[in-house]
Amino acid sequence: MxxxxxxxxxxxxxxxxxxxxxxxxxxxxxxxxxxxxxxxxxxxxxRDNLTPLPEPMRALDDQVRAGKLLHVAVSDWPAWEIARANTMAELRDWSPFVGVQLRYNLLSRSPEAELLPMARELDLAVVAWGPLAEGRLTGKYLRGEQGRLNRGG
Structure with a gap:
């Protein structure tokens, strides 16, 4: 910062x-x-897709119990997997996810279908990434200004 x-x-x-x-x-x-x-x-x-879900959930809980993490959250997972992970944590007395980070902006509203209702139901904090759609919502590209999209992305 x-x-x-x-x-x-x-x-x-x-x-x-x-x-x-x-x-x-x-x-x-x-x-x-x-x-x-x-x-x-x-x-x-x-997290790779081959590691069974209990392993990272237990590892994250170990880090919370050791005082190295205050809370755990998740980014860019499907709603069903987050719900499964938190249910597992609850049943095993592990640290659950307390938040979810997801791509959400006026051009990418798909989280409204499943992720936001799931977050509301599980009382998860939500942090949006890309809220200005990599600058597309600022109007700078309409004015011809430079930015990430002009550098090959």
Missing amino acids: APGEAAAGGNFIDTANVYTGGTSESIIGRALRGRRDRFVLATKFA
Whole structure:
């Protein structure tokens, strides 16, 4: 987070182990040194489709019990799998997901069909990623301004 954003009251940082070629978590750790308690830090990792669901759920619970994580959440999973994971956690007295991060904006409203009702029912916090559709909802492309979409994406 840039110093100006923090000074303006921003305190939520979202990262992943694959951002900036795998170095983002180290960069953020250095940037927050001495002031970590003033920020909400969210990170994530990719789960393969071959690992049985109990394994990552138990591993996440182990990290919560060890004090390394405060809460666990999930990003970009289907509603049925999130519900299954939380039911499993509840039955085994493991830490359930407390939130879900999903792609949601005026151009991508598919979460309204299953993910948002599931989040409401399971009392999960929702964090949207891509809320401005990579800038398409800002109007900058209509004005000919540069952005990620103009750089091959």
